[in-house]
Amino acid sequence: DAKTTQPPSMDCAEGRAANLPCNHSTISGNEYVYWYRQIHSQGPQYIIHGLKNNETNEMASLIITEDRKSSTLILPHATLRDTAVYYCIVSPRDFGNEKLTFGTGTRLTIIP
Amino acid sequence: DSGVTQTPKHLITATGQRVTLRCSPRSGDLSVYWYQQSLDQGLQFLIQYYNGEERAKGNILERFSAQQFPDLHSELNLSSLELGDSALYFCASSVVSVWGEQFFGPGTRLTVL
Numbered sequence: 001d002a003k004t005t006q007p008p009s010m011d012c013a014e015g016r017a018a019n020l021p022c023n024h025s026t027i028s029g030n031e032y033v034y035w036y037r038q039i040h041s042q043g044p045q046y047i048i049h050g051l052k053n054n055e056t057n058e059m060a061s062l063i064i065t066e067d068r069k070s071s072t073l074i075l076p077h078a079t080l081r082d083t084a085v086y087y088c089i090v091s092p093r094d095f096g097n098e099k100l101t102f103g104t105g106t107r108l109t110i111i112p
Numbered sequence: 113d114s115g116v117t118q119t120p121k122h123l124i125t126a127t128g129q130r131v132t133l134r135c136s137p138r139s140g141d142l143s144v145y146w147y148q149q150s151l152d153q154g155l156q157f158l159i160q161y162y163n164g165e166e167r168a169k170g171n172i173l174e175r176f177s178a179q180q181f182p183d184l185h186s187e188l189n190l191s192s193l194e195l196g197d198s199a200l201y202f203c204a205s206s207v208v209s210v211w212g213e214q215f216f217g218p219g220t221r222l223t224v225l
Binding site (some may be wrong): 005008032034039041042043044046049086091092093095100101102103104 | 115116139153154155156170171186200202204209210211212213214215216217219221
């Protein structure tokens, strides 16, 4: 029972903005949206998270729609090192017995 | 380098055996999370410990157990191993007890033959 839906793959030209969409139409009021990425089989890397306001940090921007049913992760100037699988996860901050999975994510390929 | 260390990097064992995976969190982090990543199940949360106490339990099998020691390192014990337990096992750590920004280790690749 997936909580998020992401396109399986995307390409983006190097230097351009990469926009990765995520649908989470059943998100609850206390659930946050998190983005992680995984390069090859390395440990996942945290990118950003948000509840309802747009967020920005040194890595990316997160745009959450007003109804919170979808969000977009934006990598403003993609580089080859951004090639990875990107996971969108929804979860409450305070959870007990949570059958949490990262889903299948979006495989982003940055094209030189 | 996230600051989280995991040993061993690779482990090959036989069905029915028992293994222990070890994780050392980043300095100052009190939470340790364990995840399993297999080809057919994706990355699944198994269990979380915070300052020595179990904090949350996810998709962990009864054959698996974990603990966090006073020095905050954690061990994941896998017993009666089956072929399907072959996977990458990741440990992550964070400062807080709630789910959020976590720092993942490089993982332990377990192969059960």
